[in-house]
Amino acid sequence: MKAVFERVLGRIDLVLFSVCAILTIDTLASAASMGVSWFSWWSITVVVFFVPYGLITAELGAAWPGEGGVYVWVREAFGPFLGSLAAWFYWINNAYWIPSVFMVFAATFHAIFLKGRVPGWLDTGAGATALEAGIAIAATWLAVAIGIVRLSISKWVPNLGALVKLAIFVGLGTLGILGVLSGRPAANEISLAKMPPRLGDSLVFLPVLLYNALGFELMSSAGDEMKDPQRDVPRVVLLTGLVIAFVYALGILGILLAVPLQKLSLVTGTWDALAVLGASWGSAGSTLVLLLGLGFLYACMANIVTWSLGVNRVAATAALEGALPAFLARRHPRHGTPHVAFVVMGGIATVLLVGNALLASDDANVFWMIFKLSGLCFLFSYLLAFPAFLKLRLAKPEVRRPYRVPGGTALAALFSGTCFALIALACALFFQPSQGSDAARATRETLLLGGECAATIAVGLFFAARARGASRSA
Numbered sequence: 001m002k003a004v005f006e007r008v009l010g011r012i013d014l015v016l017f018s019v020c021a022i023l024t025i026d027t028l029a030s031a032a033s034m035g036v037s038w039f040s041w042w043s044i045t046v047v048v049f050f051v052p053y054g055l056i057t058a059e060l061g062a063a064w065p066g067e068g069g070v071y072v073w074v075r076e077a078f079g080p081f082l083g084s085l086a087a088w089f090y091w092i093n094n095a096y097w098i099p100s101v102f103m104v105f106a107a108t109f110h111a112i113f114l115k116g117r118v119p120g121w122l123d124t125g126a127g128a129t130a131l132e133a134g135i136a137i138a139a140t141w142l143a144v145a146i147g148i149v150r151l152s153i154s155k156w157v158p159n160l161g162a163l164v165k166l167a168i169f170v171g172l173g174t175l176g177i178l179g180v181l182s183g184r185p186a187a188n189e190i191s192l193a194k195m196p197p198r199l200g201d202s203l204v205f206l207p208v209l210l211y212n213a214l215g216f217e218l219m220s221s222a223g224d225e226m227k228d229p230q231r232d233v234p235r236v237v238l239l240t241g242l243v244i245a246f247v248y249a250l251g252i253l254g255i256l257l258a259v260p261l262q263k264l265s266l267v268t269g270t271w272d273a274l275a276v277l278g279a280s281w282g283s284a285g286s287t288l289v290l291l292l293g294l295g296f297l298y299a300c301m302a303n304i305v306t307w308s309l310g311v312n313r314v315a316a317t318a319a320l321e322g323a324l325p326a327f328l329a330r331r332h333p334r335h336g337t338p339h340v341a342f343v344v345m346g347g348i349a350t351v352l353l354v355g356n357a358l359l360a361s362d363d364a365n366v367f368w369m370i371f372k373l374s375g376l377c378f379l380f381s382y383l384l385a386f387p388a389f390l391k392l393r394l395a396k397p398e399v400r401r402p403y404r405v406p407g408g409t410a411l412a413a414l415f416s417g418t419c420f421a422l423i424a425l426a427c428a429l430f431f432q433p434s435q436g437s438d439a440a441r442a443t444r445e446t447l448l449l450g451g452e453c454a455a456t457i458a459v460g461l462f463f464a465a466r467a468r469g470a471s472r473s474a
Contacts, residue, residue: 009226011236013155014219016162018240020306021215023165023247025299026104027208027371029269031248032255034205036194039249041209044197046245049422050213052415054241055405056389057216058234062402063392065229068317069220069310070385077388077395080323084467086388087318088460089381091328091341094311096374098143098304098349102136103370105300108271109135112293133353140353143304144346147312150335151225154309161302164295169247171292172254172270175277175285180257184280187260190253207426211375212248214382216240218310234403270296312341323467369445372430373452379430380457382423390416 009017031038060073068075070090075083110132114122121127146154180186216237219226226232255264258273265272271293278289312328316338319329332339352370392399393412405412431449433442 014236016159019162020158040197058237061220061233077391081468084323084464091315093377095345095348100371106132106135148339158306169251173250176254176257230402386420
């Protein structure tokens, strides 16, 4: 039986939800590590990918506004087999992503509150990695508990998270600009000469660029809980896109003005930049930076809660139709939320945190390896979503579309093909070894990532085959 949901998400909720989903604060330092050429690459990404992707999502979300989002779109276009795969990749990527975000959370928590205050063996090296893994596990289960609460309450976590993220990104940029204007030299040269994109260096970061642009479709995962999805979704996509394109640039600028590239940590780089930028403003600056640091921790939690609220609803909708295991569809008797999906997601994340902490000696490597795995699974679902858009445009023209991508079928095909090609290229680039890896480490990383991906795909194919079989026997 299809669940009946309370419609609690208005337009402001959807804007804040989308801002919180797309402003991925955990990968801000990774993006900044591209250097000044990031601004050129981001401009290209906005024009070639971000805008077409936003327009595609606006059409799909307005035409198929029900609960389930990406799963519903792919199922409508290609049937239960590929619909099941899309739901699986979209859900499991979040379980894989949680450890990478909370490793950033834990490392920043360690830097703010524990550095120099714990025994030496817990301050650096493997001991610090183990301590941070423990903090990340505790944060994981806090996020699970928040997600299980009914949406009318839990929606305030991403709502506030969006405002906190905006404050951090704007704060980084503002502090950086004020510092330069007051006479403090920039940590990196910011000039037009450094701006042109360098294909050999910067293409490595294409996965991060695309990853930082994704998330418009997440609000459609809770389509049955929106007050007016057909009208609100297109407007929210437009407004959110404009805000995010500008705010990302401010955040990156602040980091580049504060931290030399050779010293930029992929894990604590954002906090390091805040600390440097605030130091020149005395006690007032230190207080502001501490507040922004606490906001950063909250933003990491809001990241996970926001995506968990969406992907677990996708999983529950798919499970209700037989596309994923039935237990993922179970609803909490009081809150009506897919609580089993949340608990299973937390369990997978915990296993990954423990396993990767045992295999890696430093938190940066743990972060990067888990991020690669989650990113690949995330992008796999989009490899199905973009062709689904074109298929639905051609095969189901009778479906009412309150918003349509302009330009007719030709432009729709161009947008769909370009976005698909970029996502496919990003998937391939994820298999490049981490920077600075020696041959042995590079081989181990590739084998580990390949094995984890193969296992994930095998499980997804098993569920998809069951979904197709159930559909034929129905």
